[in-house]
Amino acid sequence: MTGPIYTPLVESLPSTVPFVGPETQERERGREFTARIGANESVFGPSPKAIEAMTRAAAEIWKYGDPENHDLRHALAAHHGVKPENITVGEGIDGMFGYLNRMLVEPGVTVATSLGAYPTFNFHVAGYGGRLVTAPYVDDREDPESLIALAKAEGARLIYFANPDNPMGGFWEAAAMKRMIESVPDGALLCLDEAYIDFAPEGAALEIDPDDTRVIRFRTFSKAHGMAGARVAYAIAAAPLVTAFDKVRNHFGVNRVAQAGALAALADREWLAEVKRRVAEARARISKIAEANGLTTLPSATNFVAIDCGGDGAFAKAVLDGLIARDIFVRMPFVAPQNRCIRVSAGRPADLDAFEAALPGALADARAG
Amino acid sequence: MTGPIYTPLVESLPSTVPFVGPETQERERGREFTARIGANESVFGPSPKAIEAMTRAAAEIWKYGDPENHDLRHALAAHHGVKPENITVGEGIDGMFGYLNRMLVEPGVTVATSLGAYPTFNFHVAGYGGRLVTAPYVDDREDPESLIALAKAEGARLIYFANPDNPMGGFWEAAAMKRMIESVPDGALLCLDEAYIDFAPEGAALEIDPDDTRVIRFRTFSKAHGMAGARVAYAIAAAPLVTAFDKVRNHFGVNRVAQAGALAALADREWLAEVKRRVAEARARISKIAEANGLTTLPSATNFVAIDCGGDGAFAKAVLDGLIARDIFVRMPFVAPQNRCIRVSAGRPADLDAFEAALPGALADARAG
Known part of the structure; x- marks a missing residue:
């Protein structure tokens, strides 16, 4: 029994997952995220x-x-x-x-x-x-x-x-x-x-x-x-x-x-307008939270904000890890120099409260290295 | 502007649909089917x-x-x-x-x-x-x-x-x-x-x-x-x-x-058992309806019954067309000699009442040619 014969192309591919889902991380961590603001989902839900x-x-x-x-x-x-x-x-x-x-x-x-x-x-x-x-x-x-x-x-x-x-x-x-x-x-x-x-x-x-x-x-x-x-x-x-x-x-x-x-x-269309309004509010609040922590944000035409963590990719990764350890699901760009940022999706007020509470500690830990 | 260049393989493929859906047929006919018993769906619904x-x-x-x-x-x-x-x-x-x-x-x-x-x-x-x-x-x-x-x-x-x-x-x-x-x-x-x-x-x-x-x-x-x-x-x-x-x-x-x-x-598991019971009943009823019309059925280990229309593929197709004209959605095998049959999915009593009412006319029309 040799098993199936794959095409040479498929044989050469890695068994990969483009993104690790938050559920996978929750299973690995043994507990749920407080804020799910990492996959640019619309936490405001559908119409x-x-x-x-x-x-x-x-x-x-x-x-x-x-x-x-x-x-x-x-x-x-x-x-x-x-x-x-x-x-x-x-x-x-x-x-x-x-x-x-x-x-x-x-x-x-x-x-x-x-x-x-x-x-x-x-x-x-x-x-x-x-x-x-x-x-x-x-x-x-x-x-x-x-x-x-x-x-x-x-x-x-x-x-x-x-x-x-x-x-x-x-x-x-x-x-x-x-x-x-x-x-x-x-x-x-x-x-x-x-x-x-x-x-x-x-x-x-x-x-x-x-x-x-x-x-x-x-x-x-x-x-x-x-x-x-x-x-x-x-x-x-x-x-x-x-x-x-x-x-x-x-x-x-x-x-x-x-x-x-x-x-x-x-x-x-009314719901869509309402979502856009809430997203705009959330983007403004994410920028405020970043500023309050001495960070800058990039202009956003989306439902997320890239926050420049002010260091290199390793530093941003440390901030991201600190947020995840504090039950905040966020993601970040893969490639330098964009990977100096973390990417935070527009959240409900409670999601962003949790983010606001977690960010200073995550930054302090990252700076303590 | 030449437009996109497809791979030679894709270029050679027809733009095809393996099955025409009942909704497409309903749109073409301008009216809905009375009984949807052609795609081996479970009309009894999910649990x-x-x-x-x-x-x-x-x-x-x-x-x-x-x-x-x-x-x-x-x-x-x-x-x-x-x-x-x-x-x-x-x-x-x-x-x-x-x-x-x-x-x-x-x-x-x-x-x-x-x-x-x-x-x-x-x-x-x-x-x-x-x-x-x-x-x-x-x-x-x-x-x-x-x-x-x-x-x-x-x-x-x-x-x-x-x-x-x-x-x-x-x-x-x-x-x-x-x-x-x-x-x-x-x-x-x-x-x-x-x-x-x-x-x-x-x-x-x-x-x-x-x-x-x-x-x-x-x-x-x-x-x-x-x-x-x-x-x-x-x-x-x-x-x-x-x-x-x-x-x-x-x-x-x-x-x-x-x-x-x-x-x-x-x-x-209870619902599954109930569905199996209803499917078995429906199969038995489809066989009875076929017999009452002088037709035979094939043994079935599925949620549908193949009815041998007693002629060739063209005859079965005529029966099928007669059923569709009478608002009964059914399908049939593609290849001889299996295409002497029509394939009827297990239906609710009302679905099979409609099938029972439609079959004699469909057969008579097919025989009249």
Whole structure:
């Protein structure tokens, strides 16, 4: 019995997890976190109407979900002023990044991203054998110009860019993004991750030309809509690319109850406005807490704030460890010099009370080294 | 603007849907089905305790699900008397078939299945460029001996077998399955689809040796547990194969509420027994209805019954069309001679009343041609 024979590519991959979940840490620590403000989840929860819709749909969970995601796709098309043929729905942006990489990437194909950008995208590039090239952040933001220059120089077929950015929280105005799309090299596709776009200032709202074959835009119900656990996201793209997803996607993969919840969440603009208001409040409070501890924060167009701990990556890691030891779940960037920061998600007042109480001790411990 | 450049493999794939959903048919018809008994869903629904657990969890949908599926994996391990290291949880069997094919299949790799067996498995084989070889059904069952002989002759690396079988409903005793596993050729893996095992007679319950590297067994919450729309399934396999899934799976892909629901469903053995009782009743009633119309049925170890319409595939298709025109959603096998049958899922009394009322007219129309 030799066991199964894997493809050489899969054989070469590590058994890895892009992110360790807070539940894993809680099991290892033997106790729960007081504040769960590390994964940029929306602690304010989904729209009450979405909860109501999901509760109502729960009894019908015996039915497979609609593999066309018809109602949600049509509602999204109306919302964005595009055709349903420009929308494909999937099991979260992570799952959809898998499909996109599968369609474009194989050994020999180059993909460009920023050094320190979203690691799950890189997980999928590696998973399909792609060669990843990276451009550094400039002034703590992903840099369109150097990324496009890199993509041109290296012949990248796929380019990842997040606007607003995770993990640093910055954003580019629509005009800059428009310039970036126009400079995408022929034969390349820009994968524009707009997971946090709902939190950005008005100026970030890039108009959508759904027939532009140079870009695919990803949106999600995991962030502002407060449904991370539901696994519903979508892409807006030219119709031929949307159709191509049907070649590889898990057609019945979106949970039926989640479809109903997303539909209700999309319709509840009041709740979205309320969440944005609370997130703005929380961002301001996180900055105040940081300042009170002698730290600075980076501007944020997202539902989190990067706090510059004022030292190097090892120092920030020590602060992070001190917070975790004090039952505060936060995360931090992976790469220097961005890893001088920790990343704190917008929390409820009680979450930020706990953070405020824990930070001085975590800093003191880190300084005591 | 040339648009994105796909891999040659993806370029060659059709944009296809393995199954057209009943919602699509309802939209095309402009009206709803009276009885939804075509997708082998469990119309009896999930355990009330599972609904309760999902309702309770709905407000926490803002949290990502545990990427380790820890609690469910541990409960499943205890249930099956194996280690958690032998269990991997995923987004339905369909999604997990995708991962399995991705790990083992690439252009040049051969996969063996039965002609007319589960088409979504074949969708994934094609999706990864595998060469599919098929052995015919024997006496309306997948045939272990000829399938293994084919796999040996063709050097297949992956072998698909469903026990009990879909779409015909038959099953093999544990002794036959044990013999099949022992004859799996070196370097090949048997993908044993046990989606319907809960409905099978006791004799079908194959003892699990989780360290046997020749077989991976798939189970689901979509059938007897009545949670098709939730997208939760799992595989039982040797630990190295389970670990290999971590290389390619969508780690945060299982809906958080679905995890909670599956955990509650697994614990409710009374509900499972009740569902099995109702399914057995429904099977008996479907057979009676068929007999009353001069038709025969095949023995079933599943939650559906294949009714032999007594003619060829075109005749059965005409009967099926007549049923659909009469608002009864059913499906049928794809391949001769199995396509002389229609496949009717176990329904509630009202569903089967509607089927009983519709069948004579559908048959008469089909005979009138």
